[in-house]
Amino acid sequence: MTSEASLLDQLRTLATNPAARGLADDVALLGDLVLTHDTVVEGVHYLPSDPPESVGWKLGAVNLSDLAAKGAAPVGALLSLSIGHDPGWEERFLAGLAQLCEHYRLPLLGGDTVALPAGAPRVLGLTAIGRAAAAVPSRSGGRPGDRLWLVGTVGDSAAGLACLLADRAATGLLVDIYRRPIPLLDLGASFAPHATATMDVSDGLLLDSWRLARASGCGLHLDLASLPLSSAFVAERGQDRAARLFAATGGDDYALLVALPPAVDGLTLWQGEPVRITPVGELVDNGVFTLVDDLGPVPLPERLGYEHHPS
Amino acid sequence: MTSEASLLDQLRTLATNPAARGLADDVALLGDLVLTHDTVVEGVHYLPSDPPESVGWKLGAVNLSDLAAKGAAPVGALLSLSIGHDPGWEERFLAGLAQLCEHYRLPLLGGDTVALPAGAPRVLGLTAIGRAAAAVPSRSGGRPGDRLWLVGTVGDSAAGLACLLADRAATGLLVDIYRRPIPLLDLGASFAPHATATMDVSDGLLLDSWRLARASGCGLHLDLASLPLSSAFVAERGQDRAARLFAATGGDDYALLVALPPAVDGLTLWQGEPVRITPVGELVDNGVFTLVDDLGPVPLPERLGYEHHPS
Structure with a gap:
């Protein structure tokens, strides 16, 4: 088992660009674009018994929440969809994600679909892109007294x-x-x-x-x-x-x-x-x-x- | 088992934005930014016996290859890293990805780390962002005689x-x-x-x-x-x-x-x-x-x- 902290230290050595904010934030900045990626794992972030529709909604919502914290409006998303072996699961998952995308006017821009080996827990990822109207607050700008x-x-x-x-x-x-x-x-x-x-x-x-x-x-x-x-x-x-x-x-x-x-x-x-x-x-x-x-x-x-x- | 084709049809209903190019391409376009996401699954896209360094290099390279096909230069990447249970695997994977990032000046901008249940195959994703100097060719602009x-x-x-x-x-x-x-x-x-x-x-x-x-x-x-x-x-x-x-x-x-x-x-x-x-x-x-x-x-x-x- 590897500690997340030591991996994050290693990741930071790759995050030399100012846009990465030293990985101290949930988002990256490219011009006025705000980018975030969240991944959910079956049995870790959601229950295998959770309705697939709610997993789809939630994957979109947790990414939009990162944009919300930065005051950014949704622009689009890229989906990493792993395809498992329960008939109909993915259709129901996508119906839930579609509901979220419609509600928040978040167009799907692309992504990838991959097969999973039999019995593997699903791993579902979304990269959400938003546009900020004003300066984007970081996680690290707080001051004593705030x-x-x-x-x-x-x-x-x-x-x-x-x-x-x-x-x-x-x-x-x-x-x-x-x-x-x-x-x-x-x-x-x-x-x-x-x-x-x-x-x-x-x-x-x-x-x-x-x-x-x-x-x-x-x-x-x-x-x-x-x-x-x-x-x-x-x-x-x-x-x-x-x-x-x-x-x-x-x-x-x-x-x-x-x-x-x-x-x-x-x-x-x-x-x-x-x-x-x-x-x-x-x-x-x-x-x-x-x-x-x-x-x-x-x-x-x-x-x-x-x-x-x-x- | 769900056919990828029917899922793609369902995904296309979410891809209403012109930036998505109807999901008929490997990339999405936002202004002059080119975005792509590729996911690799242990036992599907790579062998469990493959050296972790090569998996890291390859995850970066396959995403950059999508940018290359569109004539885009690398700008940055977001990593979805699933953490498994083999001591040292992730460090070696990240060392390979770091080599790729250094070589192609691809800064890591952010992403997510998630835990995997014991025994689950790894699922590793990268969103790569590039910048195109000229008009970006699609997959669908070919004409008879080309x-x-x-x-x-x-x-x-x-x-x-x-x-x-x-x-x-x-x-x-x-x-x-x-x-x-x-x-x-x-x-x-x-x-x-x-x-x-x-x-x-x-x-x-x-x-x-x-x-x-x-x-x-x-x-x-x-x-x-x-x-x-x-x-x-x-x-x-x-x-x-x-x-x-x-x-x-x-x-x-x-x-x-x-x-x-x-x-x-x-x-x-x-x-x-x-x-x-x-x-x-x-x-x-x-x-x-x-x-x-x-x-x-x-x-x-x-x-x-x-x-x-x-x-």
Whole structure:
């Protein structure tokens, strides 16, 4: 087993171009084009029992979420489609991806189809290309004193996945949210021009906000009590410290994390449909990650989020 | 099992943007940027016993070959790296990819790393982005009367693979060519401005030239006797009709296929280092694929090349 960290070090030696941003970001920049690639693996990023349509939707949505975090509008996508051995799976997958592409006006521009050996888990990749209207915030531009704003909620998807892991036939709001993430494109476009740093929350709020803070050379103060939890989440898992830690480490949220200078009120940046926009912490200059809630300091959990290590 | 053809029909309904060229090409166009994505699967596109370094080189090279066919210069790449369970495999793979990136000044711009379940075959993808200096020839612009020129040779790589399938420890020129394809970037840039249609030969000359002819709404006349065969190929497999059919259907060649108007002599378009530049046939207006050699008409083999169907 190889650690992802050492591979990333090796990858960085190949990423000499400024467009790569030292691989410290989820996207690359070429002129005003923003490029991102996300890959999902059967049994790792989705359940083999997940409906193929939802896998197709989700593959598109998680890539668009990366564009959303950078304030970019979708331009097109290239699909890497591996073809397996269940009759009809790919048609249903493509129907879900088509729904996403229609909804967000994301034309498919090309890609590749490959055969899989019998029994191999599917590996599906999408390269999404967007166009940024303004300067594209990086992950690393945050400064001590910036407030961290969460756009959207966390925990719903992980709670939905937990329901499915307990019962593959589970249904309900949380399962729907797990299967059908919504990329916050308009919100990202509204926040990006004002932000010092942005990213989407895909691997868990604690992990991703710590990544943003480290990339920005900052420490992090986060208030678990401030987390916006949906009523569906609270009904399923409550809202005590354990529930909040679950929400903050679960991942698959596709909320946006935005660092704003202290003078900027995040609530004023969005005039569209109602959405939870919440200050959850701030970047600090001490290099330390401090987590608190209403009861006082919270010990950092061993696992801050979903790390893509081989299991 | 799903047929690739019906999936491609479904994909085309998503490819409404002109940049997609109806998915009839190996690349997409966004302004002067040329984008392509190729994925390789362990046990399908490479042997599990292949050295990881050569898999890394080859993944880069096959993508650059698509850029070469369009006359585009490399700008950058996004890597989808799946992490398996053999210690050190990924480091060696990345060392091979790094060699390619250095050699062709292809900076890595981003991508994704994902874990694989134990025992899963690796699936490795690369999105390559290039910049075209002139108009980018499509696969579909050929006209009846155009001559088809082959730039490079065919058969070497398939012969090398056959050696390895007979003996995993085989070595030699043909094995080297199989493991280390050379993208013909400068040649592509010289031919593209004069071509009515181009593509690279990755799946076999018969299959790929027939694809070009069909995309151009033409028939095809191909002379098997004209095929440029390397001396290493001839030493291994001879040069009779069977050997030539093997060379024309083997795939993994990464030669370039260029349709030129009859008034253009392909031999005059290249002043660089010696390379085989050979007229191998022409596009015709009868919609039929005719194959001949010195002995007369050659029945089309059942398999024109490497189709990416699940096995």
